[in-house]
Amino acid sequence: MPSLPDVMTRDAAALAASAAAARPAPDDPADEVGREPVHEPTRAALVEFLTRMGDNTLVLGHRLSEWCGHGPALEEDIGVANIALDLIGQTQFWLGLAGEVEGRGRKADDLAFLRDVWEFRNVLLVELPNGDYGHTLMRQFLFDAWHVEALRALAASTEVRVAGIAAKAVKEAHYHLEKSADLVVRLGDGTEESRRRMQAALDVLWPYAGELFLGDAVDAVLAEAGIAPDPASLRAAWDATVRPILAEATLRVPDGTFAHKGGRRGIHTEHLGRMLAEMQFLQRAYPGATW
Amino acid sequence: MSSEWPLWEIFIRGQHGLNHRHVGSLHAPDAELAIKNARDVYTRRNEGVSIWAVRSSDIVASSPSDKGPLFEPSNSKVYRHPTFYDIPGDVGHM
Amino acid sequence: MYAQLVKTDATQVRGLDEMPPEERAFQERIDRGEKIEPKEWMPEGYRKTLIRQIGQHAHSEIVGQLPEGNWITRAPTLERKAILLAKVQDEAGHGLYLYCAAETLGVSRDELMELLHAGKMKYSSIFNYPTLTWADMGAVGWLVDGAAIMNQVPLQRTSYGPYSRAMIRICKEESFHQRQGYDIMTKMAGGTPAQKHMAQDALNRFWFPALMMFGPSDKDSVHSAQSMAWRIKMNTNDELRQKFVDQTVPQAERLGLTVPDEGLRWNEDKGGYDFSEPDWSEFFEVIAGNGPCNRERLGARVKAWEDGAWFRDGLKAHADKAVRARMAVAAE
Numbered sequence: 197m198p199s200l201p202d203v204m205t206r207d208a209a210a211l212a213a214s215a216a217a218a219r220p221a222p223d224d225p226a227d228e229v230g231r232e233p234v235h236e237p238t239r240a241a242l243v244e245f246l247t248r249m250g251d252n253t254l255v256l257g258h259r260l261s262e263w264c265g266h267g268p269a270l271e272e273d274i275g276v277a278n279i280a281l282d283l284i285g286q287t288q289f290w291l292g293l294a295g296e297v298e299g300r301g302r303k304a305d306d307l308a309f310l311r312d313v314w315e316f317r318n319v320l321l322v323e324l325p326n327g328d329y330g331h332t333l334m335r336q337f338l339f340d341a342w343h344v345e346a347l348r349a350l351a352a353s354t355e356v357r358v359a360g361i362a363a364k365a366v367k368e369a370h371y372h373l374e375k376s377a378d379l380v381v382r383l384g385d386g387t388e389e390s391r392r393r394m395q396a397a398l399d400v401l402w403p404y405a406g407e408l409f410l411g412d413a414v415d416a417v418l419a420e421a422g423i424a425p426d427p428a429s430l431r432a433a434w435d436a437t438v439r440p441i442l443a444e445a446t447l448r449v450p451d452g453t454f455a456h457k458g459g460r461r462g463i464h465t466e467h468l469g470r471m472l473a474e475m476q477f478l479q480r481a482y483p484g485a486t487w
Numbered sequence: 488m489s490s491e492w493p494l495w496e497i498f499i500r501g502q503h504g505l506n507h508r509h510v511g512s513l514h515a516p517d518a519e520l521a522i523k524n525a526r527d528v529y530t531r532r533n534e535g536v537s538i539w540a541v542r543s544s545d546i547v548a549s550s551p552s553d554k555g556p557l558f559e560p561s562n563s564k565v566y567r568h569p570t571f572y573d574i575p576g577d578v579g580h581m
Numbered sequence: 582m583y584a585q586l587v588k589t590d591a592t593q594v595r596g597l598d599e600m601p602p603e604e605r606a607f608q609e610r611i612d613r614g615e616k617i618e619p620k621e622w623m624p625e626g627y628r629k630t631l632i633r634q635i636g637q638h639a640h641s642e643i644v645g646q647l648p649e650g651n652w653i654t655r656a657p658t659l660e661r662k663a664i665l666l667a668k669v670q671d672e673a674g675h676g677l678y679l680y681c682a683a684e685t686l687g688v689s690r691d692e693l694m695e696l697l698h699a700g701k702m703k704y705s706s707i708f709n710y711p712t713l714t715w716a717d718m719g720a721v722g723w724l725v726d727g728a729a730i731m732n733q734v735p736l737q738r739t740s741y742g743p744y745s746r747a748m749i750r751i752c753k754e755e756s757f758h759q760r761q762g763y764d765i766m767t768k769m770a771g772g773t774p775a776q777k778h779m780a781q782d783a784l785n786r787f788w789f790p791a792l793m794m795f796g797p798s799d800k801d802s803v804h805s806a807q808s809m810a811w812r813i814k815m816n817t818n819d820e821l822r823q824k825f826v827d828q829t830v831p832q833a834e835r836l837g838l839t840v841p842d843e844g845l846r847w848n849e850d851k852g853g854y855d856f857s858e859p860d861w862s863e864f865f866e867v868i869a870g871n872g873p874c875n876r877e878r879l880g881a882r883v884k885a886w887e888d889g890a891w892f893r894d895g896l897k898a899h900a901d902k903a904v905r906a907r908m909a910v911a912a913e
């Protein structure tokens with residue numbers, strides 16, 4: 197069979213070129229704001245910060261990928277895989293840069309597959325098990341609303357490589373948020389059962405959202421250098437996104453301000469260790485092999 | 488069986504600025520989600536810049552038995568086809 | 582193949598002279614290579630056979646997500662994870678295109694799903710085999726997708742328009758699937774002794790099940806003859822199997838792996854390999870539900886469907902509410 201005329205897909209070479217153009221600038225010292233005399237505390241804080249960003253997308257992308265083949269409708273199965281793919285792609289950038297700034301020769305894969313739980317820096321929210329699909333969507337929505345604000349601020353980072361990654365990722369995150377917000381509204385205001393499930397998900401997950409806005413010394417250093425925003429500064433915009441959507445979804449925001457926390461310091465739920473045991477299995481069982 | 492999502496026909500205009508082209512169908516509860524689903528299902532390889540979704544039940548089609556009467560008249564209008572005209576070679580590209 | 586043992590209701594293939602005028606005109610269109618489109622007249626047997634075949638093909642795509650989905654969360658690098666996820670996602674898309682093609686014949690996707698879940702429709706035997714090591718991701722892409730492509734490429738020219746168009750789209754998207762499988766095999770076969778062992782082991786386990794995908798010899802089958810007359814089957818099972826073996830054996834040699842068939846040898850006269858028959862009793866057991874993973878595969882599909890019911894119903898209810906709200910505003 198002769199190959200068919202390809203009328204819909206752009207030339208792969210052109211796609212690759214545009215992907216390369218979108219990619220943040222490679223390690224070019226001249227580009228790098230933070231590196232003329234590198235301030236050691238800043239470098240350490242930057243590594244920590246990049247690890248947090250990358251671990252969030254890695255862990256959440258992994259969780260979403262668990263749905264592949266098990267989604268509630270074929271169209272949704274395909275849709276959630278797109279989001280997982282975006283997040284895994286972002287992970288390659290964040291952890292790749294983390295390894296580069298760290299300067300110990302570790303690649304994104306080394307960081308993803310060869311660190312133990314206590315070295316992971318994602319928020320607890322993203323490592324929670326998927327639960328039902330409503331739980332997955334609610335977790336996604338709470339995360340996406342933060343992700344968009346965080347990336348928008350980071351796109352203006354004084355660290356050009358950070359700004360480059362964020363500028364690309366924020367477009368993807370916008371789409372993720374549009375989708376998750378829409379589904380939260382529809383399912384909240386759907387059937388009695390869908391509303392009950394979405395409310396149950398919100399009740400469980402709400403106390404995990406607060407950690408996204410808790411700053412520490414690392415954040416203070418980076419905010420001071422104009423590299424990353426103070427997490428607390430994102431809260432108002434997040435509320436302005438999240439609360440009207442939840443109201444439209446006819447869902448009740450739980451009372452109380454308690455926030456589960458620890459992930460950003462490496463103190464996790466029991467769930468993450470199990471996830472890593474699965475995710476890292478091959479790299480751990482066959483050290484040094486190439487795949 | 489619970490009520491099935493209706494079927495939608497999806498049309499996409501690709502990168503080349505050509506007309507929207509029928510690419511396939513999908514299920515969605517309403518038009519807005521049909522567009523969102525179409526983005527996920529039919530533009531996974533960056534194929535499109537604009538999407539139309541039309542309820543399959545709203546498509547009005549010529550009936551197959553009309554094939555003769557509808558299309559044969561235009562068969563005889565050969566003057567609509569560029570190759571009908573003999574243009575001298577020295578006129579150049581036309 | 583993704584559709585195996587598809588029945589046609591035919592007891593014999595009739596000649597043009599034996600057909601009533603309408604059917605004769607239909608058959609002549611097919612013989613001229615014309616496409617049959619939805620809502621055009623077609624023999625009931627053609628319609629039913631296509632529903633069985635396209636439905637089975639669609640089911641195979643979505644059940645086929647599961648053996649590879651089994652390794653997405655264990656993929657060894659971020660890039661492998663993304664590639665595998667994209668591939669399994671494509672399979673969901675291919676199932677979707679095929680269900681839509683079947684729907685043009687007057688059966689809904691939900692009806693087909695329920696038939697699958699009730700065990701009244703089949704999917705390809707191959708997906709009832711387990712994926713035990715990472716090398717199986719290589720073997721599945723290389724052998725299973727390789728075998729599927731053998732069938733799908735000619736099906737782009739099938740007589741039924743929507744099926745043909747779905748196959749064209751699928752073939753275009755699948756071009757990377759087999760390559761990524763072979764790429765994994767190359768890494769494994771050229772890797773550490775343990776990796777090489779896994780690669781050989783995967784080939785050993787998947788070789789004969791891959792040959793079974795084409796189905797038993799159908800040179801005497803009236804169903805196949807009828808399907809070929811209708812151009813919804815383009816080659817005999819034996820032709821495709823031979824072509825697959827001839828193409829795949831050199832690829833295995835290139836990997837330094839041994840095809841697990843002592844009867845395999847080059848036959849100069851026919852310009853192809855002689856090879857041993859798969860164990861067809863195993864094939865029929867797998868088809869009958871006794872494969873290693875039948876229960877898990879069907880169970881996973883049923884669970885996804887049942888667990889997703891509230892989601893599908895919730896979205897439908899919201900859409901209906903929105904329509905009612907718009908009507909109420911308009912009526913004011």
